[in-house]
Amino acid sequence: MSSKRQEQAKIIEKLSKKKDKEHGMCHFRKNEIEKLLSMFNKYVENTTNKKKLDRLKFRDILHDMFGMTDDMLMDRMFRAFDRDSDNYINHDEWVLGLSVFLKGVLEEKTRYCFSVYDLNQDGYISREEIFQLLKQSLIKQPSEEDPDEGIKDLVELVLKKMDKDHDGRLSYADFEVSVKEEPLLLEAFGMCIPKPEKCQTFLNLISDEYGMKY
Template sequence: MSSKRQEQAKIIEKLSKRKDKARGCHFKKHEIEKLLTMYDKHLEGSLNVKKLDRLRFRDILHDMFGMTDDMLLDRVFRAFDRDNDNYINEDEWVMGLSVFLNGQLEEKVRYCFNVYDLNQDGFISREEMYQLLKHCLVKQPTDEDPEEGIKDMVEMCLKKMDLDHDSRLSYSDYAKSVEMEPLLLEAFGRCLPEPDKCHCFMNLISDEYTKY
């Protein structure tokens, strides 16, 4: 067995043993193997690059999941990049996709909150909500100021989700709000795959008798 295959086998074995319901790996061994093969294919043609960089990762999100918002693409990258080295290694790739595609609600809540917490201070502020929501409204041919519409949306979100009334969302505010109303999970922009995109991706890796 080549050193690469040995290394991959160790990663598969390690990840497949992570069975914790909230923070475990939600893929089977053959699915992890497919994901690692996919990871390597995305590095083909790269000189001396052994990890996924931001641009390649954004291309994957765009091509496979139809995600296009630049700010959210960057934040999803940050959520996957757990060691903050500006690359996604094989472990981060598999564990990130585990939440992205198959995560328990608690995992998805934590993931989405981390995406929306732009400055990573543990809160989603008014300013962050404004930045996240400003691309959501389609500009209408009216005299109404679109910025006022965004500000109104921010205030509506705070009224609905700011449970401790401190004019910002803590993780507790956000998690309790989503528990009461699951549709609020992606209140500030889509950062999880659409069900059909998720289904198509899982079909790529779920059949252990087909090659990617």
């Protein structure tokens, strides 16, 4: 076995044994991890870094593979994947990020979505952040004289429903309880998890039946 193959085998083994919810656990089988790594290597071969995904390439993948278009959310998703905050996504971050993105349990997806929506990363989703997120994701109606007023009203409705401790902002605890009560609130402020059909299409790419033609 070549040294490159040995190194990849070690990475696959390490990732397949990840069981720590706090620092990332892996829901993929070894053969799926192998295909994800091959996919990753293909994506990075034409990048400047050659070993890591940059923000623009990651955004292209989100757009092409999952039909995502919201620049602000895609930037926040990049930061959620980029666990060591070095402005690149390495192969571990790629696999573990996709594990939550595609196969995560509700608790993992709740943490992930909260981190995406917490725009300034202070541990809360403020009234201002909710406004910015809703303004970005809602389609403006041409007939509306002041669409911001409608969004402000919606922000207040959201806070009334989700702000459990009534402090005018959403803590992780507020968000978690709200999502457990109503799972649809997981993506209350914009799409940051792929639609089921897009998710399944991607998973088909790394299934045993797929011929590695990406």
